[in-house]
Amino acid sequence: MTKNKLAQPFLKWAGGKRQLLPEIRKYIPKKINTYYEPFLGAGAVLFDIQPKKAVINDINTELINTYIAIRDHVDELINDLKKHKNEKEYFYAIRDLDRKEEFKKLSLVERASRIIYLNKTCFNGLFRVNSQGHFNVPFGKYKNPQIVNEIVLRAVHNYLNSNDITILNVDFEKAVENAKKGDFIYFDPPYDPVSDTSSFTGYSLYGFDKDDQIRLRDLFVELDKRGCKVLLSNSATDFIKDLYKDFHIEVVSANRNINANASRRGKIDEVLVMNYEPDR
Known part of the structure; x- marks a missing residue:
């Protein structure tokens, strides 16, 4: 089956991998049995590889609901998206639904439609929730955002x-419990913060701290022992480089566009860690 170039991320996502794809592509194994992506996000790598057999996962329930709605109810979803308005008052009414009792009554399609709408019209296209799990990004004031991208959704x-x-x-560990020799796992966890103020783990209620990074490294080691091929991206901090010092590490530069502070956008060093020699 040939790849469909129109199948691509339908959301903007903090830490999205579009910028890094040319680097990541260099290290994708030629032969993959099952592809696993436990931190799916917007799915840039998934849609770039388009494996025939994959297990995809994210801890963010609203995000995963959106993938399921696109898979199972794409016509209804496209219809529902057409009702949304790029207006400030309307935006805040939709944004604040998750603070109200009626949120529980929304259908899967309505919830997916809400997430796509907010993502297309909020400031910087961020997906961020506060400690209560409420979406908390302000209105973006875009002239003509593409709320309904029917071609990509289809x-x-x-x-x-x-x-x-x-x-x-589910949790990332559970997502790969069936991974075995010949499978390929790509880990794109919330990044280790480069500084104390740059931590961005606000896209799910379950922040990701140093203990989680260590738990992920232990899982990386276990998958290596199982005979899986594993690739991981993260920020190039001393902590991360030390965690993965026994594996092959490539330092790469990526543009980071999603940051409310413009001075923090631009090139930052990231690492690609793998447990195999890259196919040259």
């Missing part, structure tokens, strides 16, 4: 339905 729908793709909403 292409993603077709990809998810014409391949063997399992969608999960």
